[in-house]
Amino acid sequence: MSTNTITTQKVNFKVFRFNADNDYLPYYENYTMDVTSEEVVLDILNRIKWDYDGSFSYRRSCRHGICGACAIKVNGRSTLACKESMTTMIEYFGNEITLEPLSTKRAIKDMIIDKADFWEKHASVTPYLVADIDECPSCENLVSPHDAEELNEADLCIQCGACHYACPAVEINSDFFGPAAFAAAYRFEADVRDNDANRLSYVNEEKQGVWDCVKCYECAEVCPKDINPIDKITKLHQMAFKKGVAKNNVATRHAVGFLHSIKKHGLLDEGGLVLYSEGPSIVKHIPVALQMFKKGKIVMPWNMPKSDKLDEIQKLIKSSSTVKF
Amino acid sequence: MKKLKYALFTGCTAKQSTPEQMMSTMAVARKLDIEMIELTEASCCGASHLQDYDDFLSLVLNARNIAYAEKHGLTMVTICNTCQLNTAMTKHRLDNNAELKAKVNEKLAEIGLEYKGTSNVIHFLYAIIDDFGLDKIKEMVVKPLSQFNIAPFYGCHNIRPSELHNESHKTKENPYNPTSLDDLIIACGAKNVDYEEKNKCCGFHVELQAPHTAAVLTGNAIAGATDQNADMMVTPCPLCHLKLDTQTKSASEAIGREVSLPVLHMQQMVGLALGCTPAELGLQHHVTDVNFI
Numbered sequence: 001m002s003t004n005t006i007t008t009q010k011v012n013f014k015v016f017r018f019n020a021d022n023d024y025l026p027y028y029e030n031y032t033m034d035v036t037s038e039e040v041v042l043d044i045l046n047r048i049k050w051d052y053d054g055s056f057s058y059r060r061s062c063r064h065g066i067c068g069a070c071a072i073k074v075n076g077r078s079t080l081a082c083k084e085s086m087t088t089m090i091e092y093f094g095n096e097i098t099l100e101p102l103s104t105k106r107a108i109k110d111m112i113i114d115k116a117d118f119w120e121k122h123a124s125v126t127p128y129l130v131a132d133i134d135e136c137p138s139c140e141n142l143v144s145p146h147d148a149e150e151l152n153e154a155d156l157c158i159q160c161g162a163c164h165y166a167c168p169a170v171e172i173n174s175d176f177f178g179p180a181a182f183a184a185a186y187r188f189e190a191d192v193r194d195n196d197a198n199r200l201s202y203v204n205e206e207k208q209g210v211w212d213c214v215k216c217y218e219c220a221e222v223c224p225k226d227i228n229p230i231d232k233i234t235k236l237h238q239m240a241f242k243k244g245v246a247k248n249n250v251a252t253r254h255a256v257g258f259l260h261s262i263k264k265h266g267l268l269d270e271g272g273l274v275l276y277s278e279g280p281s282i283v284k285h286i287p288v289a290l291q292m293f294k295k296g297k298i299v300m301p302w303n304m305p306k307s308d309k310l311d312e313i314q315k316l317i318k319s320s321s322t323v324k325f
Numbered sequence: 326m327k328k329l330k331y332a333l334f335t336g337c338t339a340k341q342s343t344p345e346q347m348m349s350t351m352a353v354a355r356k357l358d359i360e361m362i363e364l365t366e367a368s369c370c371g372a373s374h375l376q377d378y379d380d381f382l383s384l385v386l387n388a389r390n391i392a393y394a395e396k397h398g399l400t401m402v403t404i405c406n407t408c409q410l411n412t413a414m415t416k417h418r419l420d421n422n423a424e425l426k427a428k429v430n431e432k433l434a435e436i437g438l439e440y441k442g443t444s445n446v447i448h449f450l451y452a453i454i455d456d457f458g459l460d461k462i463k464e465m466v467v468k469p470l471s472q473f474n475i476a477p478f479y480g481c482h483n484i485r486p487s488e489l490h491n492e493s494h495k496t497k498e499n500p501y502n503p504t505s506l507d508d509l510i511i512a513c514g515a516k517n518v519d520y521e522e523k524n525k526c527c528g529f530h531v532e533l534q535a536p537h538t539a540a541v542l543t544g545n546a547i548a549g550a551t552d553q554n555a556d557m558m559v560t561p562c563p564l565c566h567l568k569l570d571t572q573t574k575s576a577s578e579a580i581g582r583e584v585s586l587p588v589l590h591m592q593q594m595v596g597l598a599l600g601c602t603p604a605e606l607g608l609q610h611h612v613t614d615v616n617f618i
Contacts, residue, residue: 216526217485237377
């Protein structure tokens with residue numbers, strides 16, 4: 001659309017309302033407004049408060065995408081209210097727009113949520129530099145531009161929580177640290193000055209750590225600062241193997257199992273991978289496996305298909321592998 | 326229209342746990358007169374797990390797969406969302422980083438191959454929508470699925486990260502409100518079902534390491550579609566299909582509610598509408614019964 005013409009259109013906003021002090025249940029209030037093409041979502045929150053209901057509550061501060069206070073959900077999509085243009089939202093969702101807090105079950109008052117779980121998890125990954133730097137150094141503690149490149153992206157995180165409350169694993173598993181905490185952990189693990197001994201193994205623990213990431217890419221999609229948290233999660237996985245922190249468990253064997261399978265067949269041997277990953281625990285998969293077998297969904301080891309020119313694949317694995325586990 | 330011809334990257338499940346996906350892909354290709362050259366030399370894409378272990382090796386192996394498509398001078402078609410993600414991601418990284426591309430090509434030279442970046446990589450769903458055309462499919466429908474309400478299940482790795490996927494195909498998909506599969510359902514004469522979980526995760530990738538999370542996600546998806554009166558679900562991803570079709574027991578236990586819906590592969594739905602027989606489309610290979618179709 002043209003950037004020099006300001007257009008106006010009617011939008012109906014369905015807005016989540018709740019006051020934990022008085023309300024038994026949340027409810028939605030409708031506000032219909034003329035929205036101009038220049039407005040951002042935060043302008044709408046302001047207008048609800050200023051023009052309709054002074055008790056309407058939300059967090060806001062910098063208005064410049066730096067403080068991370070105003071993240072909310074628009075039609076289910078986590079977004080930074082001060083950064084997100086209404087034109088884009090209308091393009092995405094039409095003229096019926098729903099405004100909700102990042103997490104309705106954590107709502108305190110309207111858009112304001114209790115972000116305690118986010119901050120606790122963030123704090124637990126030691127999100128600061130741990131280094132033995134001389135208090136009276138004789139020279140600067142230099143980081144080369146090349147080394148800085150590794151962490152620059154992750155360093156832009158404003159802790160808005162958009163990715164954390166968009167993450168399905170966080171919703172289901174309350175122990176899971178979530179994408180923002182992992183991005184913070186990566187920020188310091190990738191810092192050449194840092195020498196914290198525990199952080200990497202802490203974020204690799206089962207149940208809470210990076211291995212429970214479901215790989216849905218919701219975090220990469222929602223991040224208002226384009227930090228790409230899942231890319232940092234992937235790098236934490238890789239670091240764990242490179243630095244020898246990875247423990248021998250079902251999750252790590254599942255990753256390494258791919259290599260063994262590709263080396264042998266070119267393709268993934270599905271049954272072989274489950275066996276390699278689970279070990280004796282494979283018995284719990286037998287009922288489903290039997291059902292699949294009856295329907296012709298299980299290929300027996302002796303019938304396992306192989307890629308043509310398997311020797312090429314094996315040669316590349318030999319020459320291009322960069323990790324040993 | 327010129328006859329369409331693609332290099333087919335089948336992925337691993339099509340050869341093992343989802344034979345029906347391979348059967349229905351070929352059946353639909355025959356009906357639409359699309360020629361498929363199967364990349365029999367291709368390796369596994371790493372499914373994002375080899376990527377967790379050894380990033381460079383996974384790049385080299387995926388570049389090799391694409392190089393074979395390039396040798397044929399054809400666009401590579403994938404039939405699995407995760408194959409699509411990992412292959413397209415490799416292409417994106419190599420096409421935007423000359424240094425990395427040179428390093429990868431140094432390895433490929435050992436086997437006499439080169440990654441040039443000349444072949445596009447698209448999922449079969451977008452190949453038939455963009456290249457063949459939705460309107461033409463609609464015209465060819467002989468058995469409209471008009472008695473069915475079908476819930477689309479998009480699968481994460483075809484819609485996110487949207488920036489990557491929207492590079493490779495013409496259909497610009499909004500990851501928060503995707504429409505391609507809905508459009509295809511309508512083109513097949515059925516009614517599309519709108520529900521909250523249609524663009525959510527099925528949990529497949531953590532089935533072994535986080536079984537509870539995986540089961541809840543599967544359960545939520547089937548429950549969401551059921552509550553909007555879906556008769557069945559349809560997905561372009563064989564991994565989502567495996568989860569939704571074979572894991573209903575653990576999903577039901579995890580969410581405390583009995584859930585089960587027939588799930589079709591996108592290719593099976595199109596094939597049925599185009600008049601293929603159920604046997605040709607491999608409906609006999611489903612764990613959750615689809616015989617009523």
